[in-house]
Amino acid sequence: MKDVPTSGLYLFKSCLVSTEYPGVESSLRFIFDRLGIDYISDPRQSCCSGLGYYFDVFDHLSTVAVAARNLGLAEELGYRNIVTLCATCYAINKNSLHSLHENPELASQVSGILDKIGLSYPDKMDKNNIFHEVDILAALKNKIASMVEIDFSGLRIASHHACHYTKVFREDALTDPNRPYLIDSIAKSTGAVPVEYAEKTMTCGAGFRQRHCNKDLSLSLTLEKLRSLKTAGTEVLLHMCPNCQIQFDRYQPVIERLTGEQFGIYHLQIPQLIALSMGADPYTVVGIQTHSVPIEPLLKRFGIKVKA
Amino acid sequence: MIKKSVLNASWDGKFAEEILEDPQAPKGLLKCNQCGTCTANCPAARFTSYNPARLVRDVLAGAREKVLSSADIWQCFYCYTCHANCPRGNSPTELVRILRLKALAQGHAKEEVARFLAFGECFAEFGIGGMPSDIVESHANEFGHRWVKMRLHIDDLREVLGLQAMGLPENAQKQLKSLLHHTGFMERLQRLSSDSEICQSRGMR
Numbered sequence: 001m002k003d004v005p006t007s008g009l010y011l012f013k014s015c016l017v018s019t020e021y022p023g024v025e026s027s028l029r030f031i032f033d034r035l036g037i038d039y040i041s042d043p044r045q046s047c048c049s050g051l052g053y054y055f056d057v058f059d060h061l062s063t064v065a066v067a068a069r070n071l072g073l074a075e076e077l078g079y080r081n082i083v084t085l086c087a088t089c090y091a092i093n094k095n096s097l098h099s100l101h102e103n104p105e106l107a108s109q110v111s112g113i114l115d116k117i118g119l120s121y122p123d124k125m126d127k128n129n130i131f132h133e134v135d136i137l138a139a140l141k142n143k144i145a146s147m148v149e150i151d152f153s154g155l156r157i158a159s160h161h162a163c164h165y166t167k168v169f170r171e172d173a174l175t176d177p178n179r180p181y182l183i184d185s186i187a188k189s190t191g192a193v194p195v196e197y198a199e200k201t202m203t204c205g206a207g208f209r210q211r212h213c214n215k216d217l218s219l220s221l222t223l224e225k226l227r228s229l230k231t232a233g234t235e236v237l238l239h240m241c242p243n244c245q246i247q248f249d250r251y252q253p254v255i256e257r258l259t260g261e262q263f264g265i266y267h268l269q270i271p272q273l274i275a276l277s278m279g280a281d282p283y284t285v286v287g288i289q290t291h292s293v294p295i296e297p298l299l300k301r302f303g304i305k306v307k308a
Numbered sequence: 309m310i311k312k313s314v315l316n317a318s319w320d321g322k323f324a325e326e327i328l329e330d331p332q333a334p335k336g337l338l339k340c341n342q343c344g345t346c347t348a349n350c351p352a353a354r355f356t357s358y359n360p361a362r363l364v365r366d367v368l369a370g371a372r373e374k375v376l377s378s379a380d381i382w383q384c385f386y387c388y389t390c391h392a393n394c395p396r397g398n399s400p401t402e403l404v405r406i407l408r409l410k411a412l413a414q415g416h417a418k419e420e421v422a423r424f425l426a427f428g429e430c431f432a433e434f435g436i437g438g439m440p441s442d443i444v445e446s447h448a449n450e451f452g453h454r455w456v457k458m459r460l461h462i463d464d465l466r467e468v469l470g471l472q473a474m475g476l477p478e479n480a481q482k483q484l485k486s487l488l489h490h491t492g493f494m495e496r497l498q499r500l501s502s503d504s505e506i507c508q509s510r511g512m513r
Contacts, residue, residue, distance in 0.1 A: 022466050
């Protein structure tokens, strides 16, 4: 089992969280602030380039160099434990460090490039310095349980464990990609009740280019998952990656229109559920106003004040 | 009737070796014993003609042209389910990534990435990727008014949430762009955009 740090955290901003579900980042910050976790946000950090990498636009060297620049900035600040809010940011940073360590030629090329533009190479970083928010939240779950203000007892939640966390570096994930339970175990600290469903391990359907170039294929997968979630009686699907969250929250209404089937499942990223249970404001912290599936009916049920 | 085998196509006995020269190549490529675990678990194989085990077999058989010109390599989701479960340390999904880049380098399939070049251009300008206007337009149609309004007011929303402005400070942005010049990325964008057609979207409005 890997050591999970709860200080010196470099909160690694995600392009899709920033532009689609910014409430995920503010929820995580809320939780960290409440628990007294030492973290930093760096305006100089660029997006990881992962979407571009998996759109096949970014070459390997460019993506690794982008990662090395960001990781160099983190190292220089002394905040060496990278915490991502997106599974692809996690895999891209980890894979880049892996490449730099395995391939001395690549390392000296990247180090040369950073040198030319006046930046430092992340000498002390290795792939074990890269974490996902779920690693940290899992380590904090007992503390979280003791700070719950809104008890979600009886709420039937299911989890969608992002592929780029469970499957790219299987040995470093805190859960089995074929029987994932990490998000569920964190959510239980709020009283919520995990349910299992048949298609739990299947990818969300985004598939990077597939969402845009093979829409029927992409949505066919999502539909299979939604049907399986509905059969299991899921009320909330919990996510750990904004790309998966888009695929479900934004496309569930689209799929409902296309098929005439109703799913009515709420979608939250795990820090959003935790923040809500710790008393965070739905609009100024959790950012539910950016969601496509309105969260208000769920919150009303648990006595949380919402706008009409 | 005798069926045509894959080897009847022009083949290249050095194809697998050439792939293994790429440091990103999966270490277990040559160890594949066609057990089919990858295909059994592959979401693309469940819904399309893409078959990762057959792809690996074709690569090992040296069917270079068949593989590089195949539409099937563009069906992979990069979900890494094959990668996580291969008992021989192979990774069809990482093989697909190498094959797609090879296909692009040889001038195949430029239309498959054309619409995503805007992501790279936006990244180089702002340090954060963006979607091309045709995708944004299609999202506006699919996701409706609520989403459009949210995206138009994203900066205000972020302020309400107490978050930093998006985009890098000027100096950091300059450094990032310079880095992308040094890695050859800006040149790559040029190369990929020249004489490529707009993606003939399949199943998309």
